[in-house]
Amino acid sequence: MPQPKDLDPYADARSFYGSELRRLREAAGMSQSDLGDKAFCSGTYIGLFEMAERRPQEDMSRIFDELLGSGKHLQRLCRLARKSKVAGYFADAAELEKRARSIEEYAPMLMPGVLQTRAYATALTRGTMRRASDEEVERTVSARMERAQLFSCENGPDFWAIIHEAALRVPIGGLRAMRDQLAHLVETARAHPHAILQVLPFSVGFHPFLNTMSSLMQFVDAPPVVYTEGAYTGQLIEDAALVAQYRSAYDLARAVALSPEASLALITSAAKDYDR
Structure with a gap:
């Protein structure tokens, strides 16, 4: 499973999303596997988001916000992180x-x-x-x-x-x-x-x-x-x-x-x- 790593949260929107997801998860006392189990995905999948190696998903961000009690925080960050040069x-x-x-x-x-x-x-x-x-x-x-x-x-x-x-x-x-x-x-x-x-x-x-x-x-x-x-x-x-x-x-x-x-x-x- 990908291990959490220190990101510069201000490097880009995806890194900010990953660092915020990790901060909220740890504040809730959950491991990557714990959050993955509740979100019906693997802890490895959570790790890819936290390491900014996978673009955030809108549906997953909504689920994370619900599980972590973060309002629509991650959903708003997701919209920023999903901007791309391609279609x-x-x-x-x-x-x-x-x-x-x-x-x-x-x-x-x-x-x-x-x-x-x-x-x-x-x-x-x-x-x-x-x-x-x-x-x-x-x-x-x-x-x-x-x-x-x-x-x-x-x-x-x-x-x-x-x-x-x-x-x-x-x-x-x-x-x-x-x-x-x-x-x-x-x-x-x-x-x-x-x-x-x-x-x-x-x-x-x-x-x-x-x-x-x-x-x-x-x-x-x-x-x-x-x-x-x-x-x-x-x-x-x-x-x-x-x-x-x-x-x-x-x-x-x-x-x-x-x-x-x-x-x-x-x-x-x-x-x-x-x-x-």
């Missing part, structure tokens, strides 16, 4: 992504965000945020570009992406942008041995993930989770039975997809098609 529905997953030991993504129609080029990401953002200013678009795209640091991090996660062939054929941002995007996929896979790409070809037909973007994340010190995303919404799945179903479906996709080398060959061929 609110993705923010929790974005934080977990940084702690993951491995990330396995399935992309049905669009490139995984962590593999997108700036031109591709900009075209997507402008298409989905039609009323956004240039500054808002730039902030969104820059936040997405920062995620690519996962590949340059010394202790970055193992990354495996299965991309449906359809994503190679939809010309997001125009022909040049798509050519560069596909070339970027190949370059990333060649440059980073811990990044593996596979293509799920049209010939496979139906698959459980056919219309669902999914990301399976595993950790050294926490249970695995799944993040799924659609247009303007996303969901973090922590239920063990559901995670196991996603695990099984992903393994099936990996089994029927092209090999990594054959996949890179197909991506390279598709890139050349955009030159024609």
Whole structure:
């Protein structure tokens, strides 16, 4: 179980939340396990909040306030601590992504965000945020570009992406942008041995993930989770039975997809098609 550590409560909103949760818990004479038992979660989960390693949750903050008699104190702090550079529905997953030991993504129609080029990401953002200013678009795209640091991090996660062939054929941002995007996929896979790409070809037909973007994340010190995303919404799945179903479906996709080398060959061929 994570042990309490001294935080600078004024370092950021999340650290302030964690230090306040610890202060209130200790004032109530509870251990992390005691509070976890009453809140129907583990003491380890409480520890992650107190160490500022997990973004506070609104529903959990309400439960903590009720159990600790703190009014709406933690709920108000939670709203401050949950501010993020990325879309609110993705923010929790974005934080977990940084702690993951491995990330396995399935992309049905669009490139995984962590593999997108700036031109591709900009075209997507402008298409989905039609009323956004240039500054808002730039902030969104820059936040997405920062995620690519996962590949340059010394202790970055193992990354495996299965991309449906359809994503190679939809010309997001125009022909040049798509050519560069596909070339970027190949370059990333060649440059980073811990990044593996596979293509799920049209010939496979139906698959459980056919219309669902999914990301399976595993950790050294926490249970695995799944993040799924659609247009303007996303969901973090922590239920063990559901995670196991996603695990099984992903393994099936990996089994029927092209090999990594054959996949890179197909991506390279598709890139050349955009030159024609």
